[in-house]
Amino acid sequence: MDFWGVVYTFFWTFAFIAYLFALFAIIGDLFRDHKLNGWFKAIWVLFLIFVPFLTALVYLIARGKGMAERSQKAAKQAETATNDYIRQVAGTTPADDIAKAKTLLDSGAITQAEYESLKAHALSVTPKA
16 A cells, blocks of 8 residues: 555544544434424434435534533533532531531530540641542
């Protein structure tokens, strides 16, 4: 195979992989869009099967802005869920520990010396990254 044959092969391989990425993004967006009727989703998928390149181009032009908005919304929801999970499993902050110890001190459950010990321990513990 000569040099231009290799370039030709790489070009079409790249184009095919780029098309697959676009196709999966479009199908993912179709199923992420809750405002679009199921019949319209089915029509888009049928056109993607029988007239793939033209349909992908029309979809990206006609629904590209909404596609970006839905993708951004999904990313924000995933980030929020991740942050909530991290907060849930990370435990408490030193300020939370000191506040709990103060509550115990005020209720009489612990002595002043125990409170000072808990406070010193909370301030000496470094938060996990």
